Amino acid sequence: DTGVSQDPRHKITKRGQNVTFRCDPISEHNRLYWYRQTLGQGPEFLTYFQNEAQLEKSRLLSDRFSAERPKGSFSTLEIQRTEQGDSAMYLCASSLFLANDIQETQYFGPGTRLLVL
């Protein structure tokens, strides 16, 4: 399977615990995006990387959230001191960015469903 993969698919944790999610993009893709999706809503942008550089972070991304893409391949999203409001689906997407190519289709992984008790 050469699509985007995410691990774990499901995570249940207690409030106050830290969690870390992993995303493996399509291998030739240089951009990697993180989104959060709550029930009844479309995905909301959190942050993205071009290669290993984090280029933008949403205001949704509080100080408890941190993302890395150390070698420009896989990425991790960590949530510290989880809160019940963090319960959501966390989606990762990757794309091949070429300058002046507005299409830049993003391909999504299956997501990680987080439940904070």
Added chain:
Amino acid sequence: AQKITQTQPGMFVQEKEAVTLDCTYDTSDQSYGLFWYKQPSSGEMIFLIYQGSYDEQNATEGRYSLNFQKARKSANLVISASQLGDSAMYFCAMRERFRDDKIIFGKGTRLHILP
């Protein structure tokens, strides 16, 4: 103001009929891209079709076509000959080229195909 508006929270359609899912968007950019994604109950977002603002022809991909009306800022998805497997959430999304690189999604339409 919402950038992407999908006015149909849910739709029920008989199998084999065509269905149109509405999407209107708001942008002052001249260069932008419009996307449709399908999200089955498994959660994965599946890319369906893309329309660029400068594309003169409506995009088509198999049973999917995009009815692009630039002056009205609408980009409706048409699914021909619907199948039971088309039951899912459908999201319209936009990228504004000179603002940023993220995609903005609408709230989605849940489509139910009836046997």
